[in-house]
Amino acid sequence: MAGSNEKVISGKEVAQHNSRESCWIIVHGKVYDVTDFLDDHPGGSKIILKYAGKDATAEYDPIHPPDAITTHLPPEKHLGRVDPETVLKVEVQVSDQEKARQERLANRPPLTEILNLHDFEAIARSVMPEKAWAYYSSAADDEITNRENHAAYHRIWWRPRILRDVTNVDFSTKILGHHTKMPLYITATALGKLGHPNGELNLTWAAAKHGVIQMIPTLASCSFDEIVDNAKPGQVQFLQLYVNKDRSITQKFVQHAEKRGIKALFITVDAPQLGRREKDMRQKFDAEDPAEVTENKQQDKVDRSQGAARAISSFIDPGLDWKDIPWFQSITKMPLILKGVQCWEDALQAYDMGLAGVVLSNHGGRQLDFSRSAIEVLVEVVRELKKQRGLTFPNEKFQVFVDGGVRRANDVLKAIALGATAVGVGRPFLYAFSSYGFEGVDHALNILHDEFEMNMRLLGARNLKEVVPEMVDASSLHSHIVAVPGDRLYDSNYESMQHARLREVKSKM
């Protein structure tokens, strides 16, 4: 994209354009005039002005797709290359808060003490920058669906079988024809560099090592090509697609992906508009100077109160429709899967339109609150597609995936028993690399591997075909219970039962 005979500008010259009146910044060695763009910046002008006349690359990188600046600024604002020798280093002031975080980072326990995927989350929460944690962990509105995704698995119980020779158990399978060592894939999640400088590459490398498939996100921090370049020969990758209002951009992207060897296209259909993620939004206020917020609130052209999520997603087309499907089928031969289906009616329509499958998903609880969990939707999809089209699941021709809320192989196997081909796992891997980089993801996959082996044995299943619906009791899955509000007066009067106590303790009370 960059021309070859660019102008070379000195750091000194750039440094003079350090005001709202004339604001130049350096990103990846290029100089841009962003003066006119200040008020349109989804993230607010303040954060840009902080780097006016300086190198903004470090701040820019984790939260922008690599080509964001070149796409959004007209060519005449691309001023040229900077002479790197002449650029003054931005002196980063390390806040007390950041120092405390660095100390926590240094005190991470060794990986051998990480026993399950929850542990990564506990460590990540301690060692990630607050803004990154808020972006990864937040979900829509009251985060009911976000937590329901996990809770739903706890309403499904096992009916394991005994006395089957489980010396050898095999939990490998095929996803859209491609081999995977476990019945899961690493699903697409945005902005990997928020958690770790290597971003999505941590996932690429670990996927290769463990023989599982990575789904590359449209909103990756690393560029698409970088992620593909880091794959090993023969390593299978899928692509998650946000469809652009400008379909030509989408077409170019999809066809480029196909050329680069991507094996399947997962079109996100649950995000015509990104959900309100209030933790993410609130984090933003906490990080800003309250004085300026008050003072500027009337004159801001752009609503800056929407957190990282909305800042990066304005290009997504809310007009995407079933009638666009044939067009997708015309521009690529990759199998097409709809990601974000939430009822059997839409799954049926996807099948009828000749798609390769659906991902039952509510976007990790980040879109419509009170959407049901994927695992609950799976039951109705399997039932109705059998009833109406005679399909049985898992089904090679029309594959059903679920994602959201998974923390253990135990959860994954419940989805397999109920008919899913495989399960997408997202946040746990983000937390794994945010706390330990590539080694974290590697260890996470090791844990899952051990859990699969153990659970298969304890279930009495020698391969995934033996993980059948009869093995689960999902009869409470559809109960959405909220207890009658507590009787505070009665409860505060009730004196709790006490067990026997040591003598000394008693004498002290």
Place this chain on the structure above:
Amino acid sequence: MAGSNEKVISGKEVAQHNSRESCWIIVHGKVYDVTDFLDDHPGGSKIILKYAGKDATAEYDPIHPPDAITTHLPPEKHLGRVDPETVLKVEVQVSDQEKARQERLANRPPLTEILNLHDFEAIARSVMPEKAWAYYSSAADDEITNRENHAAYHRIWWRPRILRDVTNVDFSTKILGHHTKMPLYITATALGKLGHPNGELNLTWAAAKHGVIQMIPTLASCSFDEIVDNAKPGQVQFLQLYVNKDRSITQKFVQHAEKRGIKALFITVDAPQLGRREKDMRQKFDAEDPAEVTENKQQDKVDRSQGAARAISSFIDPGLDWKDIPWFQSITKMPLILKGVQCWEDALQAYDMGLAGVVLSNHGGRQLDFSRSAIEVLVEVVRELKKQRGLTFPNEKFQVFVDGGVRRANDVLKAIALGATAVGVGRPFLYAFSSYGFEGVDHALNILHDEFEMNMRLLGARNLKEVVPEMVDASSLHSHIVAVPGDRLYDSNYESMQHARLREVKSKM
């Protein structure tokens, strides 16, 4: 109401009548002799005696309907006008508690940080006078129904649709033939000046700005005419009616309202007697001198222990009956709606008697505790009126509304999907103006607007007609679950799972 050639009395003279034996007070510039009324005052004599010989307007205003004093005192006790120059200012001693409150008020976050309707409540709770908070927030008995109203919405889950072009979504509708930009109205709540000096006018102004309808309460702090006068030309207002034991007063009020352009009359039918709101009652004791309470308890003629709620409602007729309905139909042409219906049998009778609709409501949980939520009643009303009269909902001829417990557009849309025409929202707007005045209500409506837009898109609904019953799973709505009481001995023995911890933290423990 005041004659023109009133006597003018000096403040000095008034000041001499400052005892239980002779007690005059000034309200709105008029002098009243309340000596004989002291023992009949629903709020107790003490609070009046505090202002004996002085100007009581500031204390009087927020908790009395404007004409309370003229209605209750016989004409001969209306002594005349006071000469304002001569009135001694009541020196208001600002308590430490009040100073702390003022400080909290000064520290409210800017409105941009208010992300949802819950936020207003959190701020209002901090910055409102305790008495006002107690009156607004309290509900009947154990406040089970009050909280159930909200909880019930959490038992309803979405089945959203995908791949519909939702570039443009329209969530406007008509209520009783009148246009509204959102499927909600500002429902009637009493004593607006407790929360803000402009009281109900905050709502009038915001309703105008956002194109929604305000229902004026009988027990407003502002006078009915003041509220109507503040409406913009063409602005639609409804009226909520408490029926007086003296029907001529009611008739005059209703016919005056119709003349002033009120478009519908909502007759409250769930309050033959006001409920016990114990928080409100308890607040009263906290505010009084315990010594006097003890000493006087035997001789008080009036039960002063009933809080603000009962103090203002003694005129309401417990004898109101179905057979009064034709009389209402005879005195006004406004459409009549019953507010407070709680089972299908009564909704059916309302339909059969030719009324325009019903509000399914339990009065915000302030009347009969263990009444079911409106949203739960809605399901049976829709089912039975279809079964018995062939009606479908939403229905233009017989409109069904719900109120209570709503905090997000997500909640409102569930009611729409289940057949409601629109939803009444009350307390959230009170909290909005109690914390930020008109700007608060304005911002609250902005938030709701954004939520409607987002939720419609995420549901795959382009207008309210597309928000259909198939979009919700309400199968758990009727579950009124109370968990089996906890096993305290077992639970206190159980040692909770721990996740991985940072090294340093561990060494400290």
Place this chain on the structure above:
Amino acid sequence: MAGSNEKVISGKEVAQHNSRESCWIIVHGKVYDVTDFLDDHPGGSKIILKYAGKDATAEYDPIHPPDAITTHLPPEKHLGRVDPETVLKVEVQVSDQEKARQERLANRPPLTEILNLHDFEAIARSVMPEKAWAYYSSAADDEITNRENHAAYHRIWWRPRILRDVTNVDFSTKILGHHTKMPLYITATALGKLGHPNGELNLTWAAAKHGVIQMIPTLASCSFDEIVDNAKPGQVQFLQLYVNKDRSITQKFVQHAEKRGIKALFITVDAPQLGRREKDMRQKFDAEDPAEVTENKQQDKVDRSQGAARAISSFIDPGLDWKDIPWFQSITKMPLILKGVQCWEDALQAYDMGLAGVVLSNHGGRQLDFSRSAIEVLVEVVRELKKQRGLTFPNEKFQVFVDGGVRRANDVLKAIALGATAVGVGRPFLYAFSSYGFEGVDHALNILHDEFEMNMRLLGARNLKEVVPEMVDASSLHSHIVAVPGDRLYDSNYESMQHARLREVKSKM
């Protein structure tokens, strides 16, 4: 019982018998030689030895039936009268704990601040001696049933009716032919003097004043005749009966009661053995000297670890059987009611044997843990007795009562709606007199009266006949839900949503 020409013994002489070897005590002015009884005392020897040679009346009174000592000691151990002038006062050392209690007692809020029956319990818990609180409040095993009794009412919801003229509401009814101003009675509870020196008489007096019926307990602290003597002319009283292994004692008691004008006999059938009330038992250890407990544990003949409950109940006959019923019918004309029925089968048998009714009860949760609540059993009793014998309820010929867990008139009316004739209320009245004596019970009944009036109006019921099954939704009553154990790892990682905060508060965090 005492002969007229008793020997008179000087206090000085008594005082010499102050050891385990020779132990005399004074009770109600009589001298007893209890040396041989020390090891058989259900409450342990220690407590008696504390009063060896002294007047034990104050300690004896509240926890023994009045005739316990004369019944248990052979006549030759009844030594005679003491000369009161010569008795040394036992110097009561007031412990710090007791002083603190007395201070709390002095700080009780005035009765006007007691808004509901829960309030009495809160105050009683603060001001009662610990031993008394433990006896009154304790229940069987894990106290699951005890709390379920109350919780069950929270699974029943109202379907109130509107637009009925409820200016006048009447909630009086008849119990076994006798008028009561409210549909409840004061049920039998033991050892009233533990809570207040006037014991059960507080209830007698209040029952008279409010026109309700008192059921006299077999295990009253006051003597039966004293309670009857304190009734007003025409005041109706019932009797609760524990059946003695020695039927002649029972016969004498029952026939004496009938002669004294008792109107109905409630035979307790749920207590062949008293339940384990571990709080009561544990309280006992706390009060003892741990050294002695250890040292003596092997040699004790009597198991002293059973609390007040078992100490007083060893006479109750575990052999009571259906075949005893005709005998009861032969010795009295009073209507016979079985108290403690817990399934429809036994209610049916009671009906078939010609009894006047049953009390569905689990003894306040003090007997078999995991017994269902009376209100739940009521539903099956009404259903099956209709199905099998064509009975409808409430039924004059065969009356069904419930007790346990009631705290508000709201609860009582649910039982009425489901078919009960009336409801027994026990502990709340104990707490009322334990905290405020007679005035407490009086105020409790006033509160209930006001609650009945308000609830009847809000239900749209003008009399109890209009409180019908259609008014309640009891469909969740039979759900005995225990939530799946919590996912501690997931929950501890979840970062709770936060609402908007004041600026200052935020800066501090």
Place this chain on the structure above:
Amino acid sequence: MAGSNEKVISGKEVAQHNSRESCWIIVHGKVYDVTDFLDDHPGGSKIILKYAGKDATAEYDPIHPPDAITTHLPPEKHLGRVDPETVLKVEVQVSDQEKARQERLANRPPLTEILNLHDFEAIARSVMPEKAWAYYSSAADDEITNRENHAAYHRIWWRPRILRDVTNVDFSTKILGHHTKMPLYITATALGKLGHPNGELNLTWAAAKHGVIQMIPTLASCSFDEIVDNAKPGQVQFLQLYVNKDRSITQKFVQHAEKRGIKALFITVDAPQLGRREKDMRQKFDAEDPAEVTENKQQDKVDRSQGAARAISSFIDPGLDWKDIPWFQSITKMPLILKGVQCWEDALQAYDMGLAGVVLSNHGGRQLDFSRSAIEVLVEVVRELKKQRGLTFPNEKFQVFVDGGVRRANDVLKAIALGATAVGVGRPFLYAFSSYGFEGVDHALNILHDEFEMNMRLLGARNLKEVVPEMVDASSLHSHIVAVPGDRLYDSNYESMQHARLREVKSKM
């Protein structure tokens, strides 16, 4: 096993082999060269090196089966006997933590204050070494099943009967033809010496005293023969069997057991691999030097991160299969029972293959998480075996047992009512001897005896045949409810109801 003419080695010589290069240890007076074994030790090399050149018996004993070392080390590494006079005592440094524990141990309350089985657990948790507590109390994964085992009993409620002469109640029964005084047996649990030096013998002695049956575990700390030798004449014992990969070892063990008089063989079928018990695993890290963990993590050949559980179980055969059953039938005449059946299908197959019964069990929640409770599985087994084979339960020919989660006789009787022959109780007895040795188990059985007596009376059952299905309401048993995630914003705004408070308290707030 030891030869007679062993070499005698001096303690001094042993002491020289105290390094990783040459590591000898003394166990039970024998000297072993474990140098080559260091890296294969399931518990890690570090713990062995701590005792290099020293006597390791005290550390070795509680967590190894008695013959572990002789079995695992080749004969040439068995170096001979040590001369006991010459062995230097290992100086045990008592840590502060251990001192604190010893102090707590000294302050145990007297046994008379232990009122129920929960109390033992509370004391054991305080006085056991942390490692032992972790091993006994831990369970699989999130410990959901572990707690569900107990919770399931709380979803079953009683329908007791009245007016049956319960003067005498008899709760004895027969298990596989052998008399027991209560309908329970002491089930097999591993590593008894972790809790008490006498280990499983505490159970043997108490079982004899109370006329109940003990099931001897394969993984006992005491040797099998020692446990059998400690039985009284005629005392019945069963054997729990983990099947070895080397069937000849199993055959020898089983036939030896039969010869020694064992009356039944319970083959564990739910543990082809031991579950992940993370508390146990985490405890291990806490006890190690973090520095070494980090440093060595790459080079360790053996995964030491698996806790005590896996360390002792590597011999168990994951290949055990239904087709092995005839072989078991061929090597012993003892009745064969499968322990760990979890669905009716497997129970049916066990019946069809002529086995004597099954234990419905999920291994105390220590294997597959989200396995259902035994009591829940019991209902389906009874139903289906009746439907498919016409069996009724309890059934002498095919006996069904349950274990897991039992804490009271009340629980046991629910299982009896639903068709179980008897119930296995495990952990409560471990906690009993861990806190009080033999006397603890003795007291635990006394408590259960009293509870059985009381519960039988309160149920109206004179013997176990009268404890019938009609006595329980198990209709909520299959509900696996997880509440909808909490609405944190709403809840944090809700101001809880307050009851009346003492004046003084109020003034302080």
